[in-house]
Amino acid sequence: MIKLYYTPGACSLASHIILNETRLPFGLEKVNLKTKTLEDGRDYLKINPRGAVPAIEISPGVVLTQNVAILPYIGNLSDIAAFRPAEGSLDRSRMLEALGFCEDVHSAFGMLFTPDLSDTTHALCLKTVTRRLEQLEQLLESNGTDYLLPAGFSQPDALMAVILSWATPLEIDLTAYPKARALRDKVFNRPATQAALKAEGLA
Template sequence: MKLYYSPGACSMASHVVLNEIGKPFEIEKVDTKTKVMESGRDYWAINPKGAVPALDIGGGEVLTEGPAILQYIADTNGATELAPPAGTLDRARVQEMLNYVGSELHKAFSPLFHPGKTDAEKDALREGVAKKFAWLESRLADGRTYLTGANFTVADAYAFVVTNWSHMTGISLAAWPKLTAYMERVAARPAVQATLKAEGLI
């Protein structure tokens, strides 16, 4: 498998899960502004959507969209802790969290990366992110280790990466101590540390 990524982008979640699996894989960095890959090739030829991640699974097949890639990696490697079996409530809970991170938290952050926003507009957008963080804080209020319970799942990989964008957008996590502790727990995982190092983020 080969993962096309951009450092610190949502593709980092797929990178983390590949490292959690521990099987060999390749990576290639993509400049998401120019759509040119490290090799100099045109990324549009890999993913006509132009976004990362994309996962080349061989046989001429390229999978796109982070949540689909995350589940595919776990499922094809029998990693039922990362993605519980289909048809179970545990799997539905992981998918529920994947959808929340993708449709709510990720989308709340996205405008903060667009140029041309006024300070007032940015403050309003940060307030929107804060509401999403407050909900995540409530999920962790019962003392659970990860977002869906005791096990680290693909949803945690995605949530960690997106929540980590707070550092780039001027949002302090100080108001959410349980979320802060959660981020520290996830960051300490060997697979996360390996990913951060490979992407040049530490």
């Protein structure tokens, strides 16, 4: 059974959502990112030396990290067609492309969580966030769907929605990005997301 190492509300929430969507059996281990420990006091760095979430333990001692690897892996275990485009296909490459773009947006938002940013650095970070949000809005407008890929809801949507949820604590106004806000809201209204939020103590 898969074990997901997560921190409430972090980008690991995307993996949690997709695991719920697939209905695969899995367990949860909460990680304190500040101390790099699990709830029982064990050293998380012995599981993932980079100290980040998510990580999944596939079998004893076999750990996979990074959403761009974890989300397709979970999809391959599911019976949901949109989650498992064929290896070597253009659809598969488009999914990986979308996940890569999610990580671009993630990096832009993530810089704003750095403590004690100077006003100048904060302004520069906001410019990058704005650029990425404009790109996201254009992408959603151009592809003619409510989601990032033509097949409908899939792993990149879960990851992007989680990243967009950070706009509230970061005081980023999404008013100018109605399609991005709609994507976030659609994903967060899904039963799988609501169940993940409840399990992580966020709802």
